[in-house]
Amino acid sequence: MNSNTYLESSSPHIHQGISTKSIMRDVIIALLPALVASIIVFKIRALIIVVLSVVSCVLGELLWQKTFKQKVTIDDLSAVVTGILLAFSLPPSVPYYIPVIGGIFAIIIVKQIFGGIGKNFLNPALASRAFLMATWPAVMTKWTLDGISTATPLELLNNASPNLPSLWEVFIGYTGGSIGETSALALIIGGIYLLYRNVITWEIPVSYIGSVFLLSFLFCNTGTPFIFALYEIFAGGLLLGAIYMATDYTTSPVTKKGKFIMGIGCGVLTFLFRTIGQTAEGVCYSILIMNLFVPMIERHTIPRTFGEVK
Amino acid sequence: MNTLTFKNGVHPPYNKELTENKPVTKLLPKEKAVFLMQQHTGAICQPIVKKGDRVLVGQVIADAVASMSAPIHSSISGEVVDIREIPYAEGAHIPAIIIKNDHQYEEYNPIHNLLDYKELSREHIIDIIHKAGIVGMGGAAFPTYIKLNPSNYKKIDSIILNGCECEPYITCDYKLMLNEPIKIVKGLNIILHLFPNAKGYIGIEDNKKEAISAIEKAINDIGASDKIEIKILETKYPQGSEKQLIYAILGREVPIGKLPADIGCIVQNVATSYAIYEAVAYRTPLISRIVTVTGDAIANPQDFWVKLGTPFQDLIDAAGGFIKKPVKIISGGPMMGITMPNTNIPITKATTAILCLTEDAAPIFEEENCIRCGRCVRVCPMNLLPLYLDKFGRRNDIERFEKINGTSCIECGCCAYVCPSYIRIVNSIRKAKRNITANNNIKG
Incomplete structure (x- = not known):
């Protein structure tokens, strides 16, 4: 008689092998081309800011979880992603205390207080950037390129300035702006990787970028509409926001219809911020506002169950 | 030919190469056979034999008077040595009849006349299927005679045989399609005889090329191609789920709370169709089936044609025992199978596979926060x-x-x-x- 007893557990008994950690690792890989571009454009300073931000995020999470005797989750790499995204949204000339304070704010105030990964209702990197903007507005809007003060392409575009860089320069990324947002090419390469790896789906980036393009094209106030619309999507933080931030799992809808609403909502708001607001940007606040609508969007976009007769 | 399918689903590694190219071995139980009193969805059976009785192959040993039940037959001849509860999955204890094998295999009803089902009435055929103890053999174990007797039987327009076998590792239906394609198709003919307005479909995933040609040949050989059509489906899990299969083949959704029969179709597993043919043509009750014994812990994974009631351990031994330490003994596949506490559990009517997985194949993870990845x-x-x-x-x-x-x-x-x-x-x-x-x- 065999009296061995075996483990009893609920099905399924096999797993695909994709973990939170492997997903976050893919996001980091996807952000590497933009990191390289930022170091080429803004030199070593860009790297220092990224490192400071990442270290602050990871240490912030570690300290919080140790203090409150929670399971330490820094090895899921999500704090690293937050750190990179925060640094990417900062001007390269910020003093070094900015990424440190920003990183700690993102992780403790925006993420851990609400219960950690999966529980926050705002994107930590963006909420922290908004906090930094409100607290240190001067350093947060000071743009430099090669050590010389400059304006961002969007500001130049709004002012119809003759110094506007060419579309190609904007696409490649040799322009003023936040650390990670300058190279549209690098961001698109990373986005394609994320789509290929099934880390993100196309609905939010395409509907977000598409609606900004369409609105800019339709309501163009300077130059040819097509060129103007291309500037609007390649310049500024739109690609960084649409590909890497509006798609943040925790703060975007899980339903397909919801993703379109999220993307279009972000697009419309970004366009309004850029045209009606006094700021040339608008991606950060647009996504944060849409974050707040996510629970409501999900409630109203529950997909039709197979066999459901309405 | 384009393959049909449903929406969403996954593509797990199939691991069918462990067994798919090996022959089916016939296996008899060693010293005993154990018959669980609950082998189907519905009322539990009551023993109608007692300790000390001698029973024969094919003799009814348990039955229920309830409206949803299927009798249980002995698969061996021998003495009833015990009737007691045995530990089953999820901490349950199920009454079982334990019969000591006398290795004579003396039959209760040795007359196996080939009967022509066309001369039998609908009620008669359904009664034969009921008395043969046939239940759905794909895993759900719903009594077949109930499924074949919907009140709107004249409105049933499609009978689908499920040969998808979408669960990884399992090859029992595949082997049956290779070995007994004629009887499977003839079983479908019998079912179609019960539904005057129905057309037959046999759905098979496109990774089972040999089964597709075997069934195709069988349909042509018995001249049934006018009313039976083979449908090739995409290899995707859970293609063999009843609702997903109906959608793939007919494009119909079973409404929530309704049954397939409500939208004019009935799905049966290929093994059930085979059992129906055996019961109606030869009066053979359901006392044997093919079971896949597989997993990375098994020395020599293979399929066995085995008597119901055979303990898992007999099959594991016949497959060379364990080469690695299993953490889980699963009845069924890795996606929906049920873990068993030990290897004394017997084969039932719906046991498709004994899957023995090591910790590498069936890793245990700690749950983490939902990250809402969608x-x-x-x-x-x-x-x-x-x-x-x-x-x-x-x-x-x-x-x-x-x-x-x-x-x-x-x-x-x-x-x-x-x-x-x-x-x-x-x-x-x-x-x-x-x-x-x-x-x-x-x-x-």
Whole structure:
């Protein structure tokens, strides 16, 4: 008689092998081309800011979880992603205390207080950037390129300035702006990787970028509409926001219809911020506002169950 | 030919190469056979033999008077040595009749006249199927005679034989299609005889090329191609789920709370069709089946044609025993199979496979926070929101669970298979569904 007893557990008994950690690792890989571009454009300073931000995020999470005797989750790499995204949204000339304070704010105030990964209702990197903007507005809007003060392409575009860089320069990324947002090419390469790896789906980036393009094209106030619309999507933080931030799992809808609403909502708001607001940007606040609508969007976009007769 | 399928689902590694090219070995039980009194969905059976009785092959040893049940026949001849409860999955104890094998295989009813089903009435055929103890052999074990007797039988226009076998590792239906294609198709002919207005379909996934040609040949050989059509389906899990299969072949959705018969179709497993043919043509009750013994812990994985009641251990021994230490003994496949506490558990009518997995193949993870990645939503073949069903299920928020159609969950396991946080979504959904069923029963 065999009296061995075996483990009893609920099905399924096999797993695909994709973990939170492997997903976050893919996001980091996807952000590497933009990191390289930022170091080429803004030199070593860009790297220092990224490192400071990442270290602050990871240490912030570690300290919080140790203090409150929670399971330490820094090895899921999500704090690293937050750190990179925060640094990417900062001007390269910020003093070094900015990424440190920003990183700690993102992780403790925006993420851990609400219960950690999966529980926050705002994107930590963006909420922290908004906090930094409100607290240190001067350093947060000071743009430099090669050590010389400059304006961002969007500001130049709004002012119809003759110094506007060419579309190609904007696409490649040799322009003023936040650390990670300058190279549209690098961001698109990373986005394609994320789509290929099934880390993100196309609905939010395409509907977000598409609606900004369409609105800019339709309501163009300077130059040819097509060129103007291309500037609007390649310049500024739109690609960084649409590909890497509006798609943040925790703060975007899980339903397909919801993703379109999220993307279009972000697009419309970004366009309004850029045209009606006094700021040339608008991606950060647009996504944060849409974050707040996510629970409501999900409630109203529950997909039709197979066999459901309405 | 383009392959048909359903929406969403997953592509797990199939691991069928462990057994698919090996012959089926006939295996007789060693010293005993054990018959669980619950082998089907429905009322539990009562023993009608007692300790000390000698029983014969094919003799009814347990039955139930309830409206939803199937009698149980002995698969061997020998003495009833005990009737007691034996430990089963999930801490349950199920009464069982234990028969000592006298190795004579003396038959209870040795007359096996080939009968022409065309001369039998509908009621008569259904009665034969009932008395043969036939239940769905794909795993769900629903009594077949009930499924074949819907009140609107004249409105049934499609009979689908399920030869998908979408669960990884399992090859028992594949082997049956290779070895007995004629009897499977003839079984379908008998079912079609019960439904005067129906057409027959046999659905097979496109990774089973040899089975497709064997069944195709059988359809032509018996001249049934005018009323039976083979349908090739995409290899995707859970293609063999009843609702997903109907959708793939007919484009119809079974409405929530309704049965396939309500939309004019009935699905039977290929092994059930074979059993129907054996019962109607030869009066042979359901006492044997093919079982796949496989997994990375098994020395020589293969399929066995085995008597019902044979203990798992007999089959594991015949497959060379363990080469690595298994952590789980699973009855069925890795996606929906049920873990068994030990290897004394016997083969039942619906045991498709004994899957013995090591920790490498069936790793145990700690659950983490849901990161709302939405992967569960994207793979759910029922188009549900598994992350919310899990949340409501855990909170016992039955109202909201039911509002987003949690009871429609088919427990296929796609959501938990892809969950990067290793959340046991199916487990909490299953518990919530059971609570709902229990509450409804109390309400009466």
